[in-house]
Amino acid sequence: WKRMSGFNVCWLPGIDHAGIATQMVVERELLKTEKKSRHDLGREEFLRRVWAWKEAQGDRIAIQHRALGASLDWDRLRFTMDEQSSRAVREAFVRLYEDGLLYRALRLINWCVKDGTALSDLEVDHEEGVKGELYRFAYPLADGSGEIVVATTRPETMLGDTAVAVHPDDPRYQAMIGKNVRHPITGREFPIIGDAELVDPKFGTGAVKVTPAHSFEDFESGKRHKLEFINILNPDGTLNYNAGPFEGQDRIKVRAPLKEKLAQLGLDRGSEPHTLALGRCQRCGNIVEPLMSKQWFVKTRPLADAVVAKVDDMRFVPGNWRAEFLRWMENIHDWCVSRQLWWGHQIPAWYCEYGHVNVARVKPSDCETCHSGRLTQDPDVLDTWFSSGLWPFSTFGWPDKTQALQTFYPNSVLETGFDILFFWVARMAMLGVHFMGEVPFRTVFLHAMVRDEKGEKMSKTRGNVVDPLDVTAKYGADALRFTLASMAGQGRDIKLSTERIAGYRAFANKIWNAARFVLMNADGFDSRAPLASVYDRWILSRFHRCADETRAALEQFQLSDAANGIYRFIWNELCDWAIELSKPALYGEKSPAERASAQNALLTALEGALRLLHPFMPFVTEEIWQRLPNRSGRSIMVAPFPAGGARDEAAEREMDVIFRAIDGARSVRGEVNLPPNQKIPLILFARDRGLFRRHERAFQHLANASEVTLRAFDEPRPRQAAVHVEPEVEVHLPLAGLIDFAAERARVEKEIARTESELQGLRKRLDNAGFVERAPAEVVEKDRARAEELAGKREKLARHLARVTSVEEAMEDKNPQQSQGNGASGEQGHRALDQLGTHGGPASGSPGEHARPAEEPGAGEEVLGGPGGSEAPVQASDEDEAQGMAARAVARVKSIARGLMEKKPDEKRRGPVSEEEENEERAEIAQADASARAMPRRAKTHLAKPGTKSVRGSGNKADKAGKVGKGAKAGRVAAAQGAKKGTRGARGKLKKQSTRPMKTQSRANVRGRPGRTAASIGRTGGGKGGGRGSQRGARGKSGAKRRPSSRKGTK
């Protein structure tokens, strides 16, 4: 994205040597295959093996990156153990030493008995809630005057105890402070001390055994009280000679015999269950032991302070990590950097036989203190994170002042997982500020943790890592990348689900097919063709909007917003609407100018969308882009990132109206159980007929209308119809004989209920004086407008319901004929409709009215009734309508009665039930009438013609509707909501095919047109590669996956 935006971008590939992890893996392998330990091989040979392993793995990592389409500067590939990095490590080590920030000391450190190395605090994981026991035993006082009972979770450490501590103010023990106890096993004597810091008198017995050499707390106490430090452990976790009779036993296994011994001595004082936190080695999971050991430490306080002072130079994304980062920096401990491993940077310190320390960049010829020539290098290596901490500048040539270093330090963005915020980010920050004087990066972007499908953390040592090569082979790199991007907005975890990846593979496929379509219809494309259609202006406006939103999202690192926005644009706007709307023009049904315009718009939108999408889906986008006649440049990788552009608000508003109307028509169709392929006529009662006239073809095409008839908004409605109501238009599907009236009634009732409940809510709010007074005026206004709109809608629906109900009833009346008619043909149905004509009045409309294409110009469509309408239908008004409804209600009651009388005896038995139903329906009609009555004001504002007298309408609520006229439309249209959701149907059944390569499936799907997929796109693209080249293209994303392996061959 940044490169496309014109920046000088360097993304540098690199691999760290992962000290412990790597050594462990190789050792494990060695043990498995050769039954040897690293000591059997010796340091040199072992390192040779590790290097060999690294070469293989390093290649693999590079292959994975390439397969994922990471656009890295491979010439700059770095490894933390390469010479350049090693030189930087030695330089940094020496400088820190010279600056007094690096020292060697005997201190208590975390020791992994299995890996045989020291660990930093960060490499110890604390397992909480471990069930253990709190064991009590007594130390006899040396003077024989009694005993003191201590409690411990680690009885074995008593062998290294050098004091018993109590709280100085504890009355139970105050008198004992200063006395000595005798160790029951080793016989040593040591004091009872008062230590307020160490002891909580409420815990345990209030007396603590102090083991300064094996507990961090006790270590501090030991220093305070100048206690003896007795180390009882060997590096492998067994007890040493200080353990006396227990020497040689494992420190955990020794607990039982030790406790038995204490019991024998009569010192056991029982135990109780206790939960504790256990420190475990992050790598091997073994229990970590605090151990006295001589190690190298980085003095972190000054480094951390310097970072804290410059923390504002760094932007954390998400922002809450800043606080976490600062907290850690402020509570930092010195960093133990030496590791008793072989794989890593050997510490550049040399010791003479007298133990003098020589820290140097290269091996000194003799000791600088005593000039002894017998120098041996420290066998230990440095923590992996030491070299990684130098990464932002060591990779650009530091300590040399290179051009690259000048150009790229500080880095713009560090992107990594939050799990290594302290391990890596904090260390880079400290070392960066120290050595370069500036924070190493402006932005720290911490993404969510990618976990496996079960939510487990992927880890090299645990072996549950999902190999991107497997995923890309199955779904394509584009799908994987897009999945990760689309999920990157989430909190902390991404559970990488293959279903999701499969979904985005479908997206790539969708783009491919959309491109095929556009290119198939691109002949004669002219980029200068003026935009001749609102559809074309609309899609380009939407594209500009999408481009702006994408850029904005990327600026904020909202990758998911960016990805999802592009997804919506391409699928729901470009494919679902723009392409569909363009078809008539592209197929030559319209003028050549409109065809050229459509081509231009679609190609422009597609080409731009590809550039937007390219950072997310590099492979498909490039593949398609190369075939576009309107691309400019050699590769989409360096094509400019779309800059947005002018919005065409008028086009967007217009299309919003059209979309809602078409959606409405489709929705009604669906709910009234019309099969999708059943063409039906549409009648639009539009406020602005000119507007809808321009889109007749779209209604035919997208709502599968056989014809579209436009009527004025105030004309009477047909009685037999299904209806969708929008503020700007009522969409009628006049369908005698086709329509499922019961379904329509149910649908309308539901719709009314929905409208009603929302309206009630609004009314309640608007009736609340507090709301009207206190809420912002615009909110109140918005609600009023909405309420009016809803009221209007409810009114229209209610009338419609009344019509439907009366038609149902009429059909009941004519049941015999009607059923015959239905059976025969749709023609009968039409006749029935014509006979019924407009509500209330005599039959109107000529036969075949709806069969006539709606091409009548001008006033033609205003005449609904035509010759058959006895009364001028133009003047039909609400009053007519209301009267009609009332009349129908009466008629209905009569018909019910008649129906009951005509029913056969056995049907009569169900009499009460149907009567109930009828009552219900009667109530509905009454309600509908009431609604109609309540609303006339509104309608009149728009519709009443001079001379029409208002009969009713002074009804209570109606008065409120005074302002109707203004409010109604303003709000609706403004909300230029994107195209509707676009739910797609069942494709889940295809899952079992998903492992098949896409190519095969494409072929299969084309059915009898082999090669078509490939050929069409290849041909139009102007390339001659109709053959192999285009087949490759047809493979789309799966083509991408093969590249790495072929590159592997060349490597």
Place this chain on the structure above:
RNA sequence: GCGUCCUUAGUUCAGCGGUAGAACACCACCUUGACACGGUGGGGGUCGCUGGUUCGAUUCCAGCAGGACGCACCA
């Protein structure tokens, strides 16, 4: 112990003061001349619980419950 975050449709998650959205999954219909890895339509949520602030709370505050994570030397 201290601290952070999460709890919204079957699932994964957006939204974050004006009575809820997406993707996937699900149901129905549809092989129409880009795409069945497709199209159209549909169902599905008392936004963890309890209080408070507010004209109004899924959204802000407090408490509780459940979950995740980070830090920490509690015997």
